[in-house]
Amino acid sequence: MNYRYLFEGIETPVKLKNGSLQIPVNFDNGATTPPLKSVVKEIMENALIYGPIARGAGQKGDLCTKKYEESREKILDFFNLKQSNTHTVIYTKNTTESLNLLSNVLIKNKHEKVLTTRMEHHANDLPWRNTATVEYVDVDKLGRININDIEAKLIANKGKIKYVSIAGASNVTGYINPIHDIAKICHRHDAKIIVDAAQLIAHKKIDMRGQNHLKGIDFLVFSGHKAYAPFGSGAIVGLTEELSNINPFLRGGGCVDTVYDYDIIWDTPSELHEAGTSNFLGVMAMVRALENLQQVGFEEIYSHEMEVKNYLIKNMKKIEGLKIYGDIENVEDRLGVITFNVEKIPFDELAHIFADEFGIALRNGKFCAHPYVNRLLGLSDLDAHCADEKLESFGMVRLSLGLYNTIEEANLFILALKYIVEKY
Secondary structure, eight states, X not given: OOOGGGBSSTTOOEEOTTXXXXXXXXXXXXXXXXXXXXXXXXXXXXXXXXXXXSSSOOHHHHHHHHHHHHHHHHHHHHTTOTTTSSEEEEEESSHHHHHHHHHHHHOOSTXXXXXXXXXXXXXXXXXXXXXXXXXXXXXXXXXXXXXXXXXXXXXXXXXXXXXXXXXXXXXXXXXXXXXXXXXXXXXXXXXXXXXXXXTTTTTSOOOTTOSSGGGOOSEEEEEGGGTTOOSSOEEEEEXXXXXXXXXXXXXXXXXXXXXXXXXXXXXXXXXXXXXXXXXXXXXXXXXXXXXXXXXXXXXXXXXXXXXXHHHHHHXXXXXXXXXXXXXXXXXXXXXXXXXXXXXXXXXXXXXXXXXXXXXXXXEEEXXXXXXXXXXXXXXXXXXXXXXXXXXXXXXXXXXXXXXXXXXXXXXXXXXXXXXHHHHO
């Protein structure tokens, strides 16, 4: 199916190296996504009534405050938590801020243990390194996580691991992790699960309640800019009880009940964790985008994107001199994320050839997931360190799909790839 009519800006031409104008092919949705038309409309309409959130007295401010608070219920409903009374919604700038917030408020001292994996984006690794003692589950040769290794780590640590923080889907290989099965393992060993859903939110339905309480998701974070609302908003959906009666990560206006000369009485979640002026327009955009995705239907979204992904992998496998990373035979657990290299063409040069000569936007580098990419490249930590000292650079090129991408665009990419391999 073709969903391009839903989006703003994707038909705007770009100038190629030869000076010609061309409608671009954006295969860099894993980084950020264009806005839905419904989202742009939502921003324009709400800009007309824009006012301060929970501050002062005025009709516009009161209306914005009402809509802002009602949006939390819409987020909970999106994750099947509307009637649960267990979770709260905290608005942030993005997934990175969300994970930094959680790492600072949930962890009490450096001796507390957190389990994560070598698959993670830096945003789900570095914050935990800063506040806790981190243990890691490694990946196999194809880059997958074995959930039995997660349980083995929990058993070996004898209840000392408080949180397991894991990607819902990888931003490098697109592997989808079985978060509900992992949740059950965590709960069996008195740990809570935190899901980085940045790469999953726009592609598959997420039911945080799960089939039963053991499979429920305790905390989940995501960004609007990965889900067709690139206006500086993100969210934490987490257990209210765990986020109460603790000191906030950010301090200032809005997070307190009362301030005295020598004492502070903090507010309750969600306000406790939302100091400062709220990004009202960004939140309205994000909620509208999620509603629009629900209207399209996640079964339709997933089916469409998998059709394009499978078509790409099938045709890329036929091209000699091309290395595709991850499992390219059993691809059912992969989202539309394909990383690759071409022999004898440096990865950064390859990405710029696609952009400059064909108007095809890709990502190049290590995608803020250096340990994971090093493993897929076959580099040890020592190998990577030595390469850095010699100013040598290793990386990949990434293609990541969005709802609006088509088989026709996939064909343009395949033709360009064949041309590049033969010419260079």
